[in-house]
Amino acid sequence: MNAPKQNFRLVGTRPVRPDGIDKVTGKAIYGPDYVAAGMLQGAVLRSPHPHAKIRGIDTKRAEALPGVKAVVTGADFPQAGDKMVSGGEGGAANLRYVTQKCMAIGKVFYEGQAVAAVAATSRAIADEALKLIEVDYEVLPHVISIEDAFRDDAPPLHDDVFTQGLAEKPEKPSNRSMRFAIERGDAASAIAGAAAIFSGHFTLQPVHQGYIEPHACVASWNADGQGQVWCSSQGHFAIRSMTAGVLGIGVADIRVQPLEIGGGFGGKTTIYLEPVAMLLSKKSGRPVRLAMRRDDVFRSTGPAPGAEIDITLAAAADGTLVGAEIELKYHGGAFPGANEVYSGVGTGLGHYKVPNASIVGWNVLSNIPTMHAYRAPGAPQINFAVESAMDELAHKLGIDPIDLRLKNIVRPGDIGGSGVPLGAIGYAESLEAAKAHPHYSALLGPNQGRGVACGAWGNYGGASTAAVSLGEDGSVLVTEGSPDIGGSRASMAIMTAETLGIPYEKVRVTIADTSSIGFSMVTGGSRVTFATGKAVVQATQSVIAILKDRAAKLLGVPAEEVEWVDGAAVHGDQSLTLAQLAAKAGTSGGPISAEAMVDPHDWLPGFGVHICDTEVDNETGQVMLKRYTVVQDVGRAIHADYVEGQMQGGAVQGIGWALNEAYVYTGAGKLDNAGFLDYRMPVASDMPMIDTVMVEVPNPAHPYGVKGVGEVPIVPPLAAVGNSVSAATGLRMTELPITPDRVYGLLRAAE
Amino acid sequence: MSKLLVSTTVNGDPQQFLCDPDTTLLDALREEMGLTGSKEGCGSGDCGACTVVLDGEMVCSCLVLAPEAEGRQIATIEGVAEGSQLHPVQRKFLEHGALQCGFCTPGFIMASKALLDRNPNPSESEVRYWLAGNLCRCTGYDKIVRAVMDAAAELRQDRRTAA
Ligand code: FES
Ligand code: FES
Numbered sequence: 001m002n003a004p005k006q007n008f009r010l011v012g013t014r015p016v017r018p019d020g021i022d023k024v025t026g027k028a029i030y031g032p033d034y035v036a037a038g039m040l041q042g043a044v045l046r047s048p049h050p051h052a053k054i055r056g057i058d059t060k061r062a063e064a065l066p067g068v069k070a071v072v073t074g075a076d077f078p079q080a081g082d083k084m085v086s087g088g089e090g091g092a093a094n095l096r097y098v099t100q101k102c103m104a105i106g107k108v109f110y111e112g113q114a115v116a117a118v119a120a121t122s123r124a125i126a127d128e129a130l131k132l133i134e135v136d137y138e139v140l141p142h143v144i145s146i147e148d149a150f151r152d153d154a155p156p157l158h159d160d161v162f163t164q165g166l167a168e169k170p171e172k173p174s175n176r177s178m179r180f181a182i183e184r185g186d187a188a189s190a191i192a193g194a195a196a197i198f199s200g201h202f203t204l205q206p207v208h209q210g211y212i213e214p215h216a217c218v219a220s221w222n223a224d225g226q227g228q229v230w231c232s233s234q235g236h237f238a239i240r241s242m243t244a245g246v247l248g249i250g251v252a253d254i255r256v257q258p259l260e261i262g263g264g265f266g267g268k269t270t271i272y273l274e275p276v277a278m279l280l281s282k283k284s285g286r287p288v289r290l291a292m293r294r295d296d297v298f299r300s301t302g303p304a305p306g307a308e309i310d311i312t313l314a315a316a317a318d319g320t321l322v323g324a325e326i327e328l329k330y331h332g333g334a335f336p337g338a339n340e341v342y343s344g345v346g347t348g349l350g351h352y353k354v355p356n357a358s359i360v361g362w363n364v365l366s367n368i369p370t371m372h373a374y375r376a377p378g379a380p381q382i383n384f385a386v387e388s389a390m391d392e393l394a395h396k397l398g399i400d401p402i403d404l405r406l407k408n409i410v411r412p413g414d415i416g417g418s419g420v421p422l423g424a425i426g427y428a429e430s431l432e433a434a435k436a437h438p439h440y441s442a443l444l445g446p447n448q449g450r451g452v453a454c455g456a457w458g459n460y461g462g463a464s465t466a467a468v469s470l471g472e473d474g475s476v477l478v479t480e481g482s483p484d485i486g487g488s489r490a491s492m493a494i495m496t497a498e499t500l501g502i503p504y505e506k507v508r509v510t511i512a513d514t515s516s517i518g519f520s521m522v523t524g525g526s527r528v529t530f531a532t533g534k535a536v537v538q539a540t541q542s543v544i545a546i547l548k549d550r551a552a553k554l555l556g557v558p559a560e561e562v563e564w565v566d567g568a569a570v571h572g573d574q575s576l577t578l579a580q581l582a583a584k585a586g587t588s589g590g591p592i593s594a595e596a597m598v599d600p601h602d603w604l605p606g607f608g609v610h611i612c613d614t615e616v617d618n619e620t621g622q623v624m625l626k627r628y629t630v631v632q633d634v635g636r637a638i639h640a641d642y643v644e645g646q647m648q649g650g651a652v653q654g655i656g657w658a659l660n661e662a663y664v665y666t667g668a669g670k671l672d673n674a675g676f677l678d679y680r681m682p683v684a685s686d687m688p689m690i691d692t693v694m695v696e697v698p699n700p701a702h703p704y705g706v707k708g709v710g711e712v713p714i715v716p717p718l719a720a721v722g723n724s725v726s727a728a729t730g731l732r733m734t735e736l737p738i739t740p741d742r743v744y745g746l747l748r749a750a751e
Numbered sequence: 752m753s754k755l756l757v758s759t760t761v762n763g764d765p766q767q768f769l770c771d772p773d774t775t776l777l778d779a780l781r782e783e784m785g786l787t788g789s790k791e792g793c794g795s796g797d798c799g800a801c802t803v804v805l806d807g808e809m810v811c812s813c814l815v816l817a818p819e820a821e822g823r824q825i826a827t828i829e830g831v832a833e834g835s836q837l838h839p840v841q842r843k844f845l846e847h848g849a850l851q852c853g854f855c856t857p858g859f860i861m862a863s864k865a866l867l868d869r870n871p872n873p874s875e876s877e878v879r880y881w882l883a884g885n886l887c888r889c890t891g892y893d894k895i896v897r898a899v900m901d902a903a904a905e906l907r908q909d910r911r912t913a914a
Binding site for chain 1: 797800855875878882896
């Protein structure tokens with residue numbers, strides 16, 4: 001089934017990660033841990049209202065409190081206007097909105113939006129000072145749900161946002177900030193002539209990425225206008241450009257030092273605190289720490305959008321898909337900017353061949369925090385609708401759900417979701433592997449059901465810089481600019497050691513700050529092992545070229561006759577090891593190091609197939625997860641444990657999305673579950689083991705076949721769980737989360 | 752508000768610190784003693800990232816007031832390894848790749864060690880229920896549970912060899 005394995009010494013093995021000891025002994029320094037000499041503690045005042053005009057802010061009493069060193073409000077921010085700055089995964093962010101996610105200017109758009117901040121000699125004093133700040137609000141009508149916000153007569157959030165993507169420019173501002181559609185063929189007539197049709201309406205609530213480490217940073221602004229920021233993020237270069245943009249200073253005037261990051265999943269590719277801490281530091285003359293509390297994280301950082309989705313999917317009698325009509329409305333939150341709508345519309349049907357399709361997406365603004373990337377942003381929501389519809393069609397047609405999919409999937413050479421022909425994808429192989437897996441044919445117990453679902457994600461490449469240098473004792477130092485969020489130092493060390501033919505333990509990996517290495521994009525888009533990996537391998541190959549030159553010089557032979565074999569330069573029966581060459585570097589031409597810059601566009605999408613067994617308690621409506629299997633084309637696993645870990649972790653996040661997680665708002669527009677007690681993420685006792693099958697169809701464009709694995713696993717679980725519960729109950733699950741009260745209600749109604 | 756002087760024992764060593772009466776033990780460990788291994792994920796007892804052992808009992812240090820530590824024994828992640836010798840639970844976390852970002856890891860290791868100190872032969876569901884107070888958003892728990900079971904097996908083996 002899989003391509004024959006090349007003979008690798010290290011690729012695919014499971015060595016201990018280089019940063020492991022620090023992380024199991026408590027030594028690793030994360031965002032909230034960093035301490036700068038003379039540091040002040042900051043605190044942020046947040047809006048109690050979901051929508052209000054700020055008539056005035058009086059900070060005098062706070063400033064007078066002993067121990068308070070600085071107070072800032074929106075008035076302290078340079079107003080950027082509509083200027084784009086490069087932000088997250090290749091996308092750009094509008095500085096006007098980036099600024100307002102850090103500090104409200106003139107108006108608040110959601111409960112929890114920052115309106116003022118204080119720096120003081122202790123957090124207790126800073127918190128005390130917040131109570132002394134008087135904000136004069138004029139409360140405005142608010143809208144929370146997609147349904148309410150989409151209505152023609154809904155109170156508009158912004159008077160300068162007009163629906164983009166309409167044929168005619170609208171005259172009235174609207175909360176429908178954007179429409180994006182893909183149309184091909186004639187969906188309506190294809191559906192009208194089909195043998196089997198499913199139509200349904202699906203609803204999902206916003207969910208949070210739920211990283212365990214709250215956002216935190218320390219910032220220090222010097223009298224010469226230069227500053228430093230220490231923070232945990234998915235990309236310190238993106239933090240630098242956004243922070244500089246908001247502050248109106250040059251990027252070279254801010255040096256961002258990456259700290260260890262405690263989870264992100266897309267939610268830490270942007271800024272909320274950094275410019276605020278910088279301004280507090282500028283005013284106070286001292287370094288300032290800002291750290292969010294858990295409820296701040298829920299109230300004021302980006303959830304993944306909720307959605308309302310209408311779908312009609314139609315197939316011929318033999319199961320061939322003939323047409324689809326989909327309309328999706330994504331819960332965009334307070335500010336425009338909606339990559340999720342593009343990617344939702346683009347990937348929704350990207351894993352099938354559907355000749356006639358109309359997919360219309362809307363971004364809908366409302367008084368909740370602005371949506372933000374969450375692992376395969378925009379894809380899980382629409383996939384829930386598509387894969388539920390596939391399940392229904394399989395039932396209607398009496399075709400095995402995996403066979404139905406095999407009939408319709410995209411294969412190498414077909415046009416993919418992003419409009420380019422697909423290369424070496426392992427989608428069919430993944431479906432075959434799922435079908436052959438013992439889980440798929442295992443017997444079910446009473447009240448149990450089995451669901452399958454597929455899903456795809458495009459993955460990404462993007463810019464990365466890496467440097468490789470040799471120590472005089474033959475040790476190897478890799479320097480890169482991609483934060484290590486899930487073990488990527490280990491995969492970089494494996495690829496370097498594999499390429500050089502030396503032991504893994506000889507390689508050390510450093511994540512350098514923004515002043516110490518060239519630009520790298522964020523750790524996101526499943527791109528780091530692919531793109532940064534390419535940079536690391538290229539730099540390593542340049543080092544090998546230098547080593548061959550040095551060996552030629554030392555041996556007195558032509559350079560092109562020297563070969564690099566198993567960690568040594570070889571010429572005939574003469575050889576010089578890497579360590580010998582490193583020791584002689586000083587006399588053979590000087591230091592040995594190389595840097596590589598890449599921006600690869602030859603990434604490949606990933607495909608996953610998930611199998612889920614649930615058991616439903618008919619008395620309570622409780623759904624228990626009994627068994628779960630994740631099958632995925634991973635290209636090639638560099639560090640097998642961390643690839644499996646991505647598959648398991650992503651699946652469990654998706655399972656939480658399906659069963660428990662949701663933002664719950666009160667009628668007053670306030671988040672009602674801004675803590676881990678009420679925002680219920682899966683815990684160990686909710687889960688069985690998550691079985692994984694890594695299908696390896698290597699990407700020929702990567703030296704070790706990498707495709708990127710981090711995002712695909714969250715795409716199929718919503719529907720896999722939904723299909724499983726539907727199989728157990730005989731009732732179609734169209735609304736997430738599938739909570740006990742919801743299931744109980746459906747069961748009683750069906751009686 | 753005047754500060755209180757608290758005398759306690761941290762990882763076997765005597766330790767004194769000053770704190771406000773309403774300071775949490777977690778804040779005292781992190782801010783007063785510089786022991787930032789215990790993490791704050793929630794500050795409300797719901798995530799387990801701040802888990803320490805107080806007089807032999809596993810607690811969320813964010814729910815304990817620092818003055819309550821007076822005269823008591825505190826064990827934190829910083830004291831789990833003996834010198835540079837990792838505890839088997841720490842080693843098994845590394846060998847199984849049972850961490851991704853690692854932010855939850857100190858809490859999980861403290862909780863897992865507390866479990867194995869009292870029950871050297873837990874079943875998978877005992878491990879899962881014991882660790883249900885510790886959130887991990889990255890791993891899906893699979894590798895964590897395997898690491899703890901494997902550490903238990905190794906500790907039982909060690910005990911047998913020692914006997
Ligand atoms: S920080 Fe104490 S339980 Fe979360
Ligand atoms: S490893 Fe990231 S939260 Fe557990």
